[in-house]
Structure formats: C-alpha cells, structure tokens
Amino acid sequence: MIRKLILGFILALGVSAPSWAMGVFACEPEWAALAQEIGGDKVTTYTATTALQDPHQIQARPSLIAKARSASVVVCTGAELEIGWLPAILNQAANKKIVPGAPGYFEASRYVVLLEKPGQVDRSQGDIHSLGNPHVQSDPRNMLPIGKAMAERFAQIDPANAAYYRARYAAFAVKWNAALVRWQARAAPLRGQPIAVQHKTWIYLESWLGLKRVVALEPKAGVPASSGYLAQVLAVLGKTPVKMVIRSAYEDGRSSEFIAQRAHIPAVVLPYTIGGTPGAKDLYSLYDDTLTRLLGVLK
Amino acid sequence: MSRAAAGLPLFAAVAVLSAAALPAQAAEPSDTVAIRAEIAAMKADYEARIAALEARVAAAEAARGDSPEETAAGAAPQADSAEMAENSDLEAESEPVTPVANPNAMNPGIAVVLNGNYFSSTRDPSIARMPGFEMAAETGSPPRGFSLAESEVTLMANVDPYMSAALTVAFDGEGAAEVEEAFIQSTSMPGGLTLKGGRFFSGVGYLNERHAHNWMFIDMPLPYRAFMGGQYGDDGVQVRWLAPTEFFLELGGEAFRGEGFPAGGAANRGVGTWTAFVHTGADISDSSSWMAGASWIQADADGRETEDPLLGLDLFSGKTELGILTGVYKWAPGGNGTQRSFTATGEYFFGNESGDFNGVPVDVDRTGWYLQAAYKYRQRWTAGLRYSRIDTDNPGALLVGSTLDSLGVDAWSASALLEYDSSEFGRFRLQYTRDESDLRPSDQFWFQYTVIYGPHVAHRY
Numbered sequence: 001m002i003r004k005l006i007l008g009f010i011l012a013l014g015v016s017a018p019s020w021a022m023g024v025f026a027c028e029p030e031w032a033a034l035a036q037e038i039g040g041d042k043v044t045t046y047t048a049t050t051a052l053q054d055p056h057q058i059q060a061r062p063s064l065i066a067k068a069r070s071a072s073v074v075v076c077t078g079a080e081l082e083i084g085w086l087p088a089i090l091n092q093a094a095n096k097k098i099v100p101g102a103p104g105y106f107e108a109s110r111y112v113v114l115l116e117k118p119g120q121v122d123r124s125q126g127d128i129h130s131l132g133n134p135h136v137q138s139d140p141r142n143m144l145p146i147g148k149a150m151a152e153r154f155a156q157i158d159p160a161n162a163a164y165y166r167a168r169y170a171a172f173a174v175k176w177n178a179a180l181v182r183w184q185a186r187a188a189p190l191r192g193q194p195i196a197v198q199h200k201t202w203i204y205l206e207s208w209l210g211l212k213r214v215v216a217l218e219p220k221a222g223v224p225a226s227s228g229y230l231a232q233v234l235a236v237l238g239k240t241p242v243k244m245v246i247r248s249a250y251e252d253g254r255s256s257e258f259i260a261q262r263a264h265i266p267a268v269v270l271p272y273t274i275g276g277t278p279g280a281k282d283l284y285s286l287y288d289d290t291l292t293r294l295l296g297v298l299k
Numbered sequence: 300m301s302r303a304a305a306g307l308p309l310f311a312a313v314a315v316l317s318a319a320a321l322p323a324q325a326a327e328p329s330d331t332v333a334i335r336a337e338i339a340a341m342k343a344d345y346e347a348r349i350a351a352l353e354a355r356v357a358a359a360e361a362a363r364g365d366s367p368e369e370t371a372a373g374a375a376p377q378a379d380s381a382e383m384a385e386n387s388d389l390e391a392e393s394e395p396v397t398p399v400a401n402p403n404a405m406n407p408g409i410a411v412v413l414n415g416n417y418f419s420s421t422r423d424p425s426i427a428r429m430p431g432f433e434m435a436a437e438t439g440s441p442p443r444g445f446s447l448a449e450s451e452v453t454l455m456a457n458v459d460p461y462m463s464a465a466l467t468v469a470f471d472g473e474g475a476a477e478v479e480e481a482f483i484q485s486t487s488m489p490g491g492l493t494l495k496g497g498r499f500f501s502g503v504g505y506l507n508e509r510h511a512h513n514w515m516f517i518d519m520p521l522p523y524r525a526f527m528g529g530q531y532g533d534d535g536v537q538v539r540w541l542a543p544t545e546f547f548l549e550l551g552g553e554a555f556r557g558e559g560f561p562a563g564g565a566a567n568r569g570v571g572t573w574t575a576f577v578h579t580g581a582d583i584s585d586s587s588s589w590m591a592g593a594s595w596i597q598a599d600a601d602g603r604e605t606e607d608p609l610l611g612l613d614l615f616s617g618k619t620e621l622g623i624l625t626g627v628y629k630w631a632p633g634g635n636g637t638q639r640s641f642t643a644t645g646e647y648f649f650g651n652e653s654g655d656f657n658g659v660p661v662d663v664d665r666t667g668w669y670l671q672a673a674y675k676y677r678q679r680w681t682a683g684l685r686y687s688r689i690d691t692d693n694p695g696a697l698l699v700g701s702t703l704d705s706l707g708v709d710a711w712s713a714s715a716l717l718e719y720d721s722s723e724f725g726r727f728r729l730q731y732t733r734d735e736s737d738l739r740p741s742d743q744f745w746f747q748y749t750v751i752y753g754p755h756v757a758h759r760y
Contacts, residue, residue, distance in 0.1 A: 050585060052633040059629060059636070060760050061588045062547030062580030069491055069541050080755070084723070088757035092549070094541045096487035101460070123724060123752070222722065224678055252638050252678070 022158050025068050025098070027076035027086065028055055029274040030137040031108060033283040035075050037172045038151045042161045046071070051276035054250045055081055056127075056222070060088035068093035071104070073157055075150065078107025079114060079134035103156050109134050111149040112142045115203045126220025137273060139204035140180060140287045147172055179284055186291050189298055194240065196233070196265075198247035198256045201272065205290070214240050217255045225255045237263045244268045244297045249276030266297040407456035410753035412512045414448035416441045422734075422741035426608045429521075429736045431691040431705030432665075433605040433613060435528030435560035440518070440743065447472040448747065451479065451510065461487050467510070480532065491541040500532040502539070502551050503574050503594035504623045505644055507531055512749045513758070515642065515673050516716055517730045520687035522648040522667030526621055528560030531596070533572060547590075549578040561596075561619040561652075563603025572598040580627075580760070585634045590760060592625035600654065607702045617654010617661070623647070627760070636675065643672040648689075656694070656703060663692040663703065673716070683716035689736070710736040725750050 024045040026032035032047040039045070046067045049055055055077070058064075068074065068089050076082050090099055097104040114132025121130040136142045151169035155162035191210035198217045206213050215236050219229045237259070245256045246268045253267065260267035270290050271280035279289035418424070424440040441448065455465040467480040482497030500508045506523060507530055519529050535555030542548040555562065557571015565571055574597075580590030598619045605613050624647045631640035646669060653662040669687030676682060688711035694703040714732040721727070725748070732743040 050634065052585075053635045054637045057637055058634075059588070059631075060758065061582060061629075062578070062590050062760060063582045063588065065541070065549075066545065066547040066581075070543055083755045083757065085757055088759050091757075092493075092541070092759070094488065094491045094493045094539070096489065099486055123722070127723060127755075250635055250637075 022073065022154070023071040025071035025074040027074065027082050028137070030283065030286065031075040031077070033274055034108075034143060034147055034150060035154075037283065038147055038165055038168050039154055040164065040168050042158065042164060043154070051271060051273045051280070052250050056084060058082070058085040060085045060092070064089050065092045068098060069095050071095065071098055073104040073106055073153070074098045075106045075108065077109050077134050077136065079109035079131040079136075080129040081109075081134035103153065106150060106153050108142075108146045108150075109136050111145045112136050115207065116200065126218075127222035129221075133200065133203045135201045135272075136204055138202055138290075139208040140176070140183065141208060142204065143176060143283070144173060147176075179287070183287055183291060186295070190291075190294055193298070194242040196237065196242045196245040196256075196259065198245065198251055201248055202246060202270075205270075209294070214242050217245065217259060230255060230258060233259060234262055237265075241265075244294070246270055246294075248272035268293050268297055270294075405456075407454045408754040410453045410455070410751060410756055412451040412453075412510070412749065412751045414450065414512070414747060414749050416446045416448050417746040418443055418446065418743070419745075420741050420743040422737060422739060427737055427741075428608055428702075429525055429689070429710060430708045430738060431694075431703060431710070432525040432689065433560075433615070433702055434524075434607065435605055438524045438529050439608075441745075449511070451512075453480075453753075457486065458483065461485065491543060493539045493541075495537040495539075496535070498532065498534045499537070500530055501553055501555070501574055501596070502537060503531070503553075503576050503596055504646060505590075505592065505625045505627060506646075509759075512726075512751060515644070515671055515683055516685055516714055517728055517745050517747045518732075520669035520671065520685060521689045521710065521712055521736060522646065522669055522687060525667060525689045526561065526648055526650065526665070531559055531561070533557065533559040533562065535572070547578070547580045551576045551578075557599055557601075560603070560605070561621070562598035562600055563615070564601035566599035566601035566616075571601070572596065578625075586632060587628065587630040588760075589629070590625075590627040592623075594623040594625070596621045596623075596650075605702075610702055613657055613702050615652075615654060615656050617652065617656075619650065619652045621648060621650035629760070638675075638678055640675045641672070643670070645670040656698065657701065659695075659697045659701075661694050661698065661703065663694050665689070665691045673718075679720045681716075681718040681720070683714075683718070685714040685716070687712055706738060708736065708738060712736055723755075724752060 117132040271277040533555035539551040555572035576594035578592040667689035671685035673683035
C-alpha cells in the first residue's frame with residue numbers, strides 16, 4: 001500500500017516536471033490571450049479567473065497556488081485589481097521567479113496611462129484603487145504598449161527565444177492596427193453618445209469610443225446602490241437622458257435592469273473580457289462583440 | 300470632439316500605411332520580412348504612444364469640463380472629489396517636477412484591527428469551566444456587557460530582496476500590550492521552500508493560523524479552546540515545502556520553544572514542541588473547491604501552570620500529543636462570490652495527555668470535533684451554523700474532583716451566526732451559542748464589531 005502511494009507520488013512529480021514551454025500564469029483571460037499571441041508555441045498559459053468572476057474578489061484557492069508554483073511568469077492587470085487574492089497566492093507559492101520585483105512579475109497596467117487616479121485616497125470613498133482605474137483592457141489600443149512590454153519581458157525571461165517573441169509582437173501589432181482601424185470606423189456612431197454605467201469599469205472604453213458617462217449606478221466603488229440612490233440616478237437621467245446602461249458580464253444585473261425599466265433605456269451586458277458573452281471568444285471577437293452590443297441598441 | 304478630429308487623420312494615415320504594406324507581402328526574401336517586422340514594431344510603438352497621448356488629452360479634457368455633457372455629469376450624484384483631484388495632478392504634471400526624497404516611502408504597511416463586544420450569558424463567564432479540561436489564558440468568554448476586545452496593530456514590509464517581516468502587537472482592554480506575532484519569512488528560497496522564524500501562530504489545523512478577525516465565528520470552537528489554548532502560537536522556526544506537482548501539495552514542520560499551551564515551561568532546553576502538517580486541495584469545478592489537511596503536534600510541558608476558575612492553580616509536566624484532520628469546502632456560483640457563497644469547515648481532533656498532574660500520574664485520551672458552515676445569501680449578509688464537542692477519558696480515582704474530572708459532562712456547544720459587512724473592512728456579527736460544556740448549560744448572546752483599516756490585506760483560502 002505504502003509502496004503504491006510512494007510510486008504514485010513519484011509519478012505525479014514526474015508528470016509535472018518542468019517542460020520546455022514557458023509557463024504563464026495569467027490573472028485574467030485577456031492577458032492569457034495576449035500572452036498566447038506574443039508567446040505562440042513557446043508558452044503554455046493558465047488562466048486564473050473566468051469572465052464571470054469578479055476579478056476583485058477571487059478565493060486564493062489551492063489550485064491557483066499549485067499553478068503559481070510552477071509558473072515562469074505571472075501576467076496580471078495590477079493597479080490593485082488583484083490585491084485581495086494574488087499576494088496570498090504568491091506568498092504561498094514560494095516561487096521566487098514571480099514575486100513582485102522579479103522579471104516574472106508582469107503588471108499590464110504599468111505600461112499605459114491610468115485614468116481616474118484619485119488625488120486623495122480614503123476608504124470613505126468606497127473600495128477605490130489608489131493607483132487609478134485598473135480596467136485597462138476595455139480600450140484595445142492599450143494592447144499595443146502592453147503587448148510590446150510583454151514581448152520584451154518574455155525576451156528577458158527566455159533570451160533563447162527573444163527574437164521569436166519580438167517578431168510575434170510585430171506581427172500582432174500589424175494585425176491589431178488593422179483591427180483598430182476597422183473598429184474605429186465601425187464605432188463612429190457611438191462617438192459622443194451619453195451612457196450610464198453600473199460600476200466605473202469602463203473609463204477606457206469611454207475614452208476609446210468617445211462615449212459620455214453621465215452617471216454611475218454605484219454611489220461609490222464597490223458599494224451597492226440603495227433604492228434612494230437609484231431614485232437620484234433616475235432624476236439625473238430625467239434631465240440628461242442616456243442611450244443605455246452598461247455593465248460587465250460578472251456583475252449582478254438588478255440595479256441596471258431596474259434603471260433600464262424605469263428610464264425606458266436598454267440595459268447592455270458587455271463581455272468585459274474573453275468568455276463574458278458567447279460572442280467574445282478571443283481577443284479580436286472580444287471587441288467585435290462589444291461594438292456589436294453597443295451599436296445594437298442605437299438602431 | 301476636438302480629440303476625434305485630431306485622432307482621425309492619424310488613424311487614416313496608419314490605415315494607408317498598413318494597406319500599402321499588406322498586399323506586397325507575398326513571396327519575398329526573409330531579410331525584407333525582418334525589415335518589415337521592424338517597421339511594424341516601430342509603427343506599433345508610435346500607435347501606442349498616440350494612444351497614450353490621446354488618453355492624456357481625454358483626461359485633460361474631462362478635467363477642464365468644457366463640454367456640456369461633462370458639466371451635467373458633474374451635477375450627477377457620482378461627481379466625486381477623486382475626479383476633481385485628478386485635475387490638479389495633471390496640471391502639476393505640466394510643470395517641471397523636482398524629485399524630492401520621500402522620507403515615508405519605505406514605511407511599512409500598517410494595518411489596525413479594532414473589536415468591540417457586547418456579551419450576555421446566563422452563566423457568569425468569570426467562573427465558567429470546561430470540566431475535564433485545563434483552561435489556558437484567553438480561552439474563556441469576555442465579561443458580561445460591553446467590553447473592548449483585543450486591538451491589533453500589524454506592521455509589515457519586505458526587509459530586503461530575500462525576506463519579509465511582520466509584527467503584530469495586541470492591546471487588551473486595559474492597555475497591556477502583547478507581541479502576538481513577530482516573524483521574518485523568506486521570499487526567495489529555491490525549490491518551493493519557505494522559511495519562517497520568530498513568534499507566530501503554528502500552521503497546524505485550519506483555524507489556528509488565522510487571526511481572530513478572520514474567523515468565521517466570533518470565538519473558537521470547543522476543540523481549539525480545550526486542546527490549543529484557543530490558538531497555539533510560540534517562538535520557533537517553520538519550514539514549508541510546496542511540491543512541484545500539478546495539484547496542491549504542501550508539507551510543513553515546526554519546532555517551538557514550548558511556552559504556549561498545550562506546551563509549557565520551555566521543556567527540553569527550550570525546544571518543547573514539534574509539529575508536522577500536510578495540506579492538499581483542488582478545484583471540483585469553476586464553482587467549488589476543497590482543501591484537506593492532516594497535522595500532528597507533540598508538546599512537552601515542564602511545570603505548565605493553568606488556572607481553573609474554581610479549583611485554582613494546576614501543575615502539569617509531561618507530554619501532549621494531538622492529531623488534527625481538516626476538511627474545507629467552498630462554493631460560489633461560477634466562482635463569483637460577490638452575491639452568494641458557501642463555506643463549510645470541519646476538523647477532527649484526537650490525542651493524549653500523559654505525565655504528572657499535580658503530582659499524580661495521568662494518561663488520558665481525548666477527542667473533539669467541530670463542523671461549521673456559513674452561507675452568504677446576498678451581498679453583505681452571511682448566516683452561519685456551528686456544532687462542536689469534546690470528550691476526555693476518566694483520569695482515574697486519584698484525580699476525582701480535579702480539573703481533569705469531566706464530572707460526567709457531555710461537552711458540546713452549538714452556535715448560530717448572523718453577519719453584516721458594511722464593506723470588506725467593516726463587519727458586524729451577532730452570535731447565539733447554546734453551551735453545554737459546563738455543569739450548568741448556558742445561553743449566550745454575543746454582538747461584535749470588527750473593523751480593519753490600513754492597506755488591503757489579501758485573504759488566504
């Protein structure tokens with residue numbers, strides 16, 4: 001019996017022996033997809049969360065610790081988005097390659113200009129992010145500086161394949177620029193449209209498409225709306241009508257459905273990241289589907 | 300709008316460039332491919348910079364609030380000082396900034412935990428006992444009425460590239476300070492190893508390592524109170540090894556001074572306690588996951604003193620052995636616990652205490668277990684249930700009527716909990732307990748607030 005156990009243990013160790021591909025631990029699906037674009041067949045990616053999970057609130061599960069143990073690089077949003085769970089995972093994973101400050105610790109939000117940086121930080125303002133709004137993936141233009149930095153980082157970690165990563169990035173940039181032009185043209189009718197948002201997730205989307213946020217349904221970050229607050233929101237919408245109220249796939253829809261019904265506007269669920277809607281299957285269709293859903297309600 | 304006007308020609312130019320580049324791509328020597336890759340990289344770089352600039356322009360425009368929509372938004376209830384403050388940031392950015400050394404830049408993170416109680420019990424908590432079990436300090440209930448529970452201050456930081464450190468000082472209601480934890484921990488050991496040294500809570504069991512503000516219920520279940528003195532912490536060293544397996548497998552061991560209960564008197568020249576533990580766990584689906592563990596403690600006592608509220612001081616020298624089996628299950632719909640989630644925890648304790656109790660030889664076997672579950676049924680609201688019990692052998696004729704005599708009490712307790720969280724940092728709990736661990740059963744109502752302020756601390760599983 002004991003011999004069998006030991007044998008099983010050794011086999012389990014053997015199966016997971018470091019393979020030749022660089023292990024990428026991606027906190028969110030969009031970074032797993034970008035890492036795959038840059039890393040091609042030289043990387044294997046693992047995605048820690050799904051689009052239906054709130055990336056602020058994830059359990060530091062044993063499975064995540066085991067995956068972080070064997071990763072060569074973690075690719076996360078940063079800007080305090082994962083502050084409630086990633087440090088616990090890194091603390092237990094005992095993997096010096098991926099601790100903050102090591103080359104294997106990559107925060108996407110460091111390579112773009114963060115918006116909504118609070119000047120004064122105090123939790124009376126709700127659970128705010130002191131470094132700025134972390135939801136940078138909602139503007140596809142951000143994928144270029146982040147992808148470039150990621151390619152450089154992969155090249156630093158795995159110098160043997162440095163040229164490969166840089167070439168993959170260059171090819172990605174060409175394809176992505178073409179897609180940006182296509183999206184920009186498609187999105188022209190959205191420019192200047194007033195919208196309401198459930199949580200202030202969408203500042204980068206707003207800046208990309210020129211959407212005007214009139215109101216947010218959360219009085220403060222992470223604080224659910226009371227009925228009194230929603231009445232105030234309705235009063236604002238009475239004076240300044242909006243075209244739609246948007247939320248991400250992982251958010252509970254009650255407050256935006258309530259507002260949509262009372263204000264007679266459509267409530268739009270955006271994928272937020274890959275897998276958030278059936279149409280958002282990869283990095284490209286994520287933005288295709290986002291635009292389709294936004295344009296759908298303008299008709 | 301001006302941004303759009305400025306942005307469009309740029310995009311048009313890029314579009315023309317890419318359009319010109321694309322059709323020529325058919326059959327070409329590899330050096331041209333390389334050159335084109337370089338050009339594309341440059342182009343992407345420019346694109347990135349333009350995106351960054353556009354974002355800045357957008358931010359600056361929003362800051363000026365020059366469009367009517369923005370003014371309307373300003374009147375909306377969402378208008379927050381954060382966005383206003385952003386302006387001054389951006390304006391300041393256009394001025395040349397002289398970097399000034401910030402003397403606070405290397406300050407440690409400071410987290411403060413405050414707790415307050417209201418406690419009512421049909422039995423006077425100051426004479427409450429658990430017949431058959433020694434009661435270590437801090438095992439009992441708070442006094443009746445209003446009281447301040449321990450206030451904790453934690454200072455934590457990375458020391459250098461190789462280790463981190465944390466100090467937790469707990470102040471009791473009277474202001475007496477106690478070093479609860481003070482340890483250093485390695486951050487860059489190879490091979491999945493983590494070393495820890497100093498004073499810290501042992502990694503055995505599931506609840507033991509958690510600070511009180513992270514417990515599901517306000518107090519510890521009976522087995523922890525009877526066997527671990529509430530929570531076993533001591534001075535020592537710990538090594539943990541995370542196996543490089545696909546599934547989670549963690550092994551650990553500790554050596555302690557042997558000052559804290561169930562050890563005592565720093566036996567064996569100051570190495571009185573040894574522990575070993577193993578943890579494993581995995582996901583069942585996107586929605587649910589589990590963890591299981593087994594722990595072993597051997598604690599030697601050399602003149603350990605405990606005080607029984609009625610019988611006075613007891614002296615024990617000998618050996619305590621204790622095994623703990625742990626199971627944890629967590630569920631949330633799709634793994635999204637924002638609205639609803641469920642957690643169940645159960646542990647089984649089995650052990651033996653043998654040696655010399657007040658000069659009388661003793662050898663008693665003991666067991667205990669608890670099962671607790673909490674269901675978050677809507678955002679901010681959680682309800683929980685807990686049952687726990689402990690059993691001990693008869694200590695023999697010579698110890699009849701002593702602290703170790705259970706007096707025939709079949710010790711169990713059951714609790715119900717209602718929790719309201721004002722945020723992740725504020726928690727209000729109401730707990731009812733039916734306690735039958737003493738000769739006379741009691742009913743207890745317990746209200747507690749807990750707030751934590753300072754940096755956002757990540758939660759363990």
